[in-house]
Amino acid sequence: MPTAVSLFSGCGGSDSGLVATGFDVLMANDIIDYAREVYEANLPTTDYVVGDVSKIAAFPQAELLAGCYPCQGFSQGGKRDPSRKINTLYLEFAR
Numbered sequence: 001m002p003t004a005v006s007l008f009s010g011c012g013g014s015d016s017g018l019v020a021t022g023f024d025v026l027m028a029n030d031i032i033d034y035a036r037e038v039y040e041a042n043l044p045t046t047d048y049v050v051g052d053v054s055k056i057a058a059f060p061q062a063e064l065l066a067g068c069y070p071c072q073g074f075s076q077g078g079k080r081d082p083s084r085k086i087n088t089l090y091l092e093f094a095r
Contacts, residue, residue, distance in 0.1 A: 007067035
C-alpha cells in the first residue's frame with residue numbers, strides 16, 4: 001500500500017480521497033485544533049499533529065507528500081496581504 005504524509009490537512013477532505021484510492025496516510029498536520037475531531041472521526045488510524053508546520057522537526061518517510069496550503073493571503077477572496085506568513089507556507093514542502 002502506498003503511503004502519504006499530509007500537510008495543511010484541515011478536517012481531512014483531501015486525505016479521504018487519498019485513502020479511497022488506496023493510500024495509507026501516515027501523518028496529517030494542521031494548526032487548527034478544532035479540525036482534528038472531524039479528521040479523526042473519519043480517518044482514525046492517521047497520526048494527526050496539531051501545530052505550526054514549520055515547527056515540526058521530522059516527518060515520516062512516505063511515497064507522497066500532499067497538502068492544501070493556505071491561500072488567504074493572496075486569494076481574491078482575502079485581503080491579499082503580501083506580508084502574511086501564510087503566503088510562504090508552501091515552502092515547507094521543500095524541506
